Amino acid sequence: MSGRLVAPAASARRAAGHPLVPDGVARPVRGLRTAVGAAWARHRATIAPVLLGIVGTGTVIAGWAMITATGLVSERSLPSPTAVATSLPLVLADPDLHAGLADTLLTWLGALALASAVAIVLGVLIGTVPWLARPAMVAVNALRSIPSTALIPLAILLFGLGPAMKGAVAVYAVAPIVLINTIYGVAGTEPMRIDAARSMHWPWWRRWAWLVLPSATPAIVTGIRVASGIALVVVVSAELLGGRSGAGLILVQYQQALRIDMAYACITVIGVVGMALYGLLTLAERRTIARIHLV
Amino acid sequence: MTKATGTASTTAAATTASATDPAAATSAVGHRRTGARTRRALSAVGSLWLLAALLVAWEIVARLSPSVFFPPFSVVLGQFGQDWFAARPQTLFASDRFLESVPVSLSRLARGWLLAAVLGVAIGVVLGRSRVARHLYSPVIRFWMSVPNAALLPIALQFFGITEAMNIFLITFGSMWLIAVNTADGVAGVDPSWLRAARSMRLPRPVLYLRVILPAAAPHILAGLRISLGFGLILMIVAELYATTAGLGHDVALYQQTFRYREMWSAFLLIALIGIALNAAVDLLERRLLRWQRRTGLASL
Amino acid sequence: MDITVDGLAKRYGEHLALEPVSIKIGQGEFVTIVGPSGCGKSTLLMMMAGLLAPSEGVVRLDDTPVDGPPQGVSVVFQDYGRSLFPWLTVRRNLAMAAVAQKLPRPVLEARIERVLASVGLAGQGAKHPWQLSGGMQQRVAIARALVAEPRVLLMDEPFAAVDAQTRADLEDLVLRLRDEYGVTIALVTHDIDESVYLADRVLVLAAGPGRLIRDIAVDLPTPRGQLTTKRLPRFADLRAEVFSLVMRPELQEVR
Numbered sequence: 001m002s003g004r005l006v007a008p009a010a011s012a013r014r015a016a017g018h019p020l021v022p023d024g025v026a027r028p029v030r031g032l033r034t035a036v037g038a039a040w041a042r043h044r045a046t047i048a049p050v051l052l053g054i055v056g057t058g059t060v061i062a063g064w065a066m067i068t069a070t071g072l073v074s075e076r077s078l079p080s081p082t083a084v085a086t087s088l089p090l091v092l093a094d095p096d097l098h099a100g101l102a103d104t105l106l107t108w109l110g111a112l113a114l115a116s117a118v119a120i121v122l123g124v125l126i127g128t129v130p131w132l133a134r135p136a137m138v139a140v141n142a143l144r145s146i147p148s149t150a151l152i153p154l155a156i157l158l159f160g161l162g163p164a165m166k167g168a169v170a171v172y173a174v175a176p177i178v179l180i181n182t183i184y185g186v187a188g189t190e191p192m193r194i195d196a197a198r199s200m201h202w203p204w205w206r207r208w209a210w211l212v213l214p215s216a217t218p219a220i221v222t223g224i225r226v227a228s229g230i231a232l233v234v235v236v237s238a239e240l241l242g243g244r245s246g247a248g249l250i251l252v253q254y255q256q257a258l259r260i261d262m263a264y265a266c267i268t269v270i271g272v273v274g275m276a277l278y279g280l281l282t283l284a285e286r287r288t289i290a291r292i293h294l295v
Numbered sequence: 296m297t298k299a300t301g302t303a304s305t306t307a308a309a310t311t312a313s314a315t316d317p318a319a320a321t322s323a324v325g326h327r328r329t330g331a332r333t334r335r336a337l338s339a340v341g342s343l344w345l346l347a348a349l350l351v352a353w354e355i356v357a358r359l360s361p362s363v364f365f366p367p368f369s370v371v372l373g374q375f376g377q378d379w380f381a382a383r384p385q386t387l388f389a390s391d392r393f394l395e396s397v398p399v400s401l402s403r404l405a406r407g408w409l410l411a412a413v414l415g416v417a418i419g420v421v422l423g424r425s426r427v428a429r430h431l432y433s434p435v436i437r438f439w440m441s442v443p444n445a446a447l448l449p450i451a452l453q454f455f456g457i458t459e460a461m462n463i464f465l466i467t468f469g470s471m472w473l474i475a476v477n478t479a480d481g482v483a484g485v486d487p488s489w490l491r492a493a494r495s496m497r498l499p500r501p502v503l504y505l506r507v508i509l510p511a512a513a514p515h516i517l518a519g520l521r522i523s524l525g526f527g528l529i530l531m532i533v534a535e536l537y538a539t540t541a542g543l544g545h546d547v548a549l550y551q552q553t554f555r556y557r558e559m560w561s562a563f564l565l566i567a568l569i570g571i572a573l574n575a576a577v578d579l580l581e582r583r584l585l586r587w588q589r590r591t592g593l594a595s596l
Numbered sequence: 597m598d599i600t601v602d603g604l605a606k607r608y609g610e611h612l613a614l615e616p617v618s619i620k621i622g623q624g625e626f627v628t629i630v631g632p633s634g635c636g637k638s639t640l641l642m643m644m645a646g647l648l649a650p651s652e653g654v655v656r657l658d659d660t661p662v663d664g665p666p667q668g669v670s671v672v673f674q675d676y677g678r679s680l681f682p683w684l685t686v687r688r689n690l691a692m693a694a695v696a697q698k699l700p701r702p703v704l705e706a707r708i709e710r711v712l713a714s715v716g717l718a719g720q721g722a723k724h725p726w727q728l729s730g731g732m733q734q735r736v737a738i739a740r741a742l743v744a745e746p747r748v749l750l751m752d753e754p755f756a757a758v759d760a761q762t763r764a765d766l767e768d769l770v771l772r773l774r775d776e777y778g779v780t781i782a783l784v785t786h787d788i789d790e791s792v793y794l795a796d797r798v799l800v801l802a803a804g805p806g807r808l809i810r811d812i813a814v815d816l817p818t819p820r821g822q823l824t825t826k827r828l829p830r831f832a833d834l835r836a837e838v839f840s841l842v843m844r845p846e847l848q849e850v851r
Binding site: 048049052053055056057059060076078132134135136137138139141142143145146147148149150151152153154156157158229230232233234235236237240241247248251252254255260263267270271272275277278 | 439444445448452526528537548574
Binding site: 486488489491492493494495496497498499502506507510511513584587588 | 645646647665667669670671673675678679680681682683684692693695696724726744
């Protein structure tokens, strides 16, 4: 078992002296063929999931079509995918749905913005007072333990059937989540950095603007993203239960008019909108956190 | 859609609180266990004052500006005792009204949520173990996760009518996708060293899944279960408000429609207490099952 | 159990991680594999353990080719914190290693107690790994490997994560266990002293691409002792030889 009797290549010597490369880890080798290979691999990595996603969704729709074709389930409960697909343009062209969706989304956005603004201000105030943070968490957790939808009847009493009712319930659902995340984020500011800021004689407003808020931002943004999904559920619930407007109401109208195929198409539209909103918020969250971590 | 940060935040707050507590540093080693317990009890009482203050504030405001919609807290408390309790040891002091509503609602929630847990974890494990399955079905699952699940109510009604099955379907379908996604995240993220060790020991499949993969993914799975319980509660109430003949949500709707606002508030209080109890139960379960995670410092924020 | 490594090589795409290597390890032998970072020593061990598929060549145990983790071979991994299961007690961690053998309960329990005693952890079975120090956790990992009563023990830098004092203790423990259980051992390390102190034979690997450059028989007297062995002039010679190979392989090869 003797060594080779030739001097190894210079590259080998360089690699041997490289302490950071662990055993068995492939090191990139430069070269035209590998560059092409890498490009192809990158290509495949982005294309393959999309293709697979389309195939997977297709199998689900095919399964749905098979169930309806066998007549196992009545057309009146579960229309076939083709029936839903043909009524989709009808639903998409329905001006009532446009107005309803706009109403739902505006209420959603307004509630989210209002609740977040209030919760962030409150949360920053509470979070900077150490003896207040824990009692505040306990109080908030206790007060929000009523599922938000249970308060819809009360909100109807207080605000009537207009958008304010939906918004109020959504604010109740959202604010505690953002508040808790803000308190947590603010309280979690690295103490050493606060000391450093003190030693630089930063005034309180600069400490907040430059240090406390940035370090709390990831937690706050995550809180808003989580809360947004719940807010949408709550707004739609309120519309089902007695709102005077909104996508939920349109959905109920389709169902009551026995156009169940249109109800399914409507849910598809609402779902796609929800997915888009969720995707946007996740993207915004990732961007914000990435930016904060760069600082 | 994760409240995992919410979970982590409470734990983090608890640890920072004890870290800054000077009593913690001076407690004798021999009495560490009992000392920690007393300290935890004391700090729990100490952190309740703000809640108490808010309840007192409610009382004062409600007395100063009387409104039928907002009875004072003491009145609600009195109503609460009257509505839900009876001097009957044989039913554990529960009133007839309690026995008519609470078991109905809780059994719906329990059945719907447990079914969602079983389905969600099963789907999540399959997705977590297979990248192809993940790519195939993640769009569909993300769609179902993003549909505001209350929107399924009219369709569930069409499908099942006003039945228990409708309630359970809504709760299950509304919470299982979140559990599935969290489980898939957890399973896909299991430390490869553990899997390699398991492979070198030639563990049979059932043991591999039950003793290695599921425990290792437990932090994510439990976070999913906790959030989905909140969603389950929301959906249970919506379904009961919308179309049922019994249950807590039905009670709330009935009191509102018959102008019995004190009773409505007493129902709110009961629902809140149930919510707190359920949360505490999941908390306890999490603490028990994830003791290893906190001790090994693997619990990440 | 003999281990025959025949022309074993590993490449990742175009990159050659390990040039073809051939080794024979006899029954009861203690072989250490030493080399700088990136020489493929862990890759070699993982292929011997059947945990990594070779690109070329074959590993044989006696005469059976290895394809997947074979029976009778146990592995001790470098990072005990990530190879022990923190959610199980020490005893259950150990039991996991013997699940595949389907032993009757009393036999398994007796075996676990015996192994715990021989690694110096008697009475610690009910604890969780995180209640033990790093050195003790690595003892648990070694005990877990022994519970399956292997005939071959493969160890991947098992002492890299512990302090020097603990390391010396564990080295002597492994030497004692080799005699007690009569296992064949292959141990990967980057510590030159350790490679000489423990081994009957030292295999020296070089990096870039990873390859075997020397197979040194260690003719030090047994039993070894941290003081007695390391004081011998022969130990110093061997140590120097391995050292120069590991640190300056190119000089040695052109000799």
